[in-house]
Amino acid sequence: MAAQRRTRPDATRRSESSRRAILAAAFELVGEVGYHRLSIEGIAARAGVGKQTIYRWWPSKGAVLFDAFLMLSEGGGKGTGGGLPDTGDIEADLKSVLRATVGETEDPLFEGPLRALSIEIAGDPALAAVYAERLGEPLREMKRERLRSAQRAGQLPAGLDLDIAIDLIWSPVFQRWLYRTEPLTREYTDRVVEAVLHGLGATGIGHPRA
Incomplete structure (x- = not known):
């Protein structure tokens, strides 16, 4: 009896293995075929699972891709942990963060999925709510801090509206990247x-450059 208990498959481990296979498959496929041609059927086939397994955990391909992005971000050290750099020089620290953002947009592994997620979040209120709870608000709180x-x-006014300040700093970068109006560079x-x-x-x- 004890031997049977030792050899019984671990359902939790099997489920986690399937989940990670699904997320990896979603990320691979979106890079190969693009978001519009990405499908739950294709993800299931690549991951070697049934469609119902995917639908048991995620309501849409956008939700799968969002979790896939989070998994890869955490695995690549690009997650939300650790906070923004704080060397005591707010100008240098913000420049460092935004330069790193440019670097991520230049990474072909992240650039395509990021664009797909941005479009999907804009049109899917449920996914937008998940994004806000799991990534958007935690990131925003790091920026506030x-x-x-x-x-x-004493480097910024005490009465400053932090949310407006965040929008002023990050929104121009996001807009230039999303709409490709001009090259997104570190100089910018x-x-x-x-x-x-x-x-x-x-x-x-320093004074802003002319």
């Missing part, structure tokens, strides 16, 4: 940081 630190150091992100901090009345920073 870095700005609070700059306030405590540096100018954004300089101009926004100057406009917010930050102290101890």
Whole structure:
């Protein structure tokens, strides 16, 4: 009897193995065929599972891709843990963060899925709510905390509306990337940081470039 218990398959481990296979398959396929041709059937076939297994855990291909992106981000060290850098220099730290953002948009492994997710989130309120809860708000709180630190150091005004400041810093970068209006470069992100901090009345920073 004891021997039977030792050799019984671990259902939890099997389920986790299937889940990770599904997420890996979704990420591989979206890179190969694009989001519009990505399907639950295709993901199931690539992962070696039935469609119902996928639908038991996710309501749509967008939800699968979102979890796949989170899994790969965490595995590649690009997750939300750890907070934003805080060297005591808000200008240098924000430039570092936005330059890293440019680097991620240049990574073909992430760029396609990121675009697909952005479009899907815009049209799917349920997925947008999941994104806000699991990634959007945690990231935003990290940004708020870095700005609070700059306030405590006297580098930003005490009464600053942090959410508006975040939008001013990050939205131009996202818009340029999403709509491809102009090349998204590190030089551009540096100018954004300089101009926004100057406009917010930050102290101890360089003047924005002309």
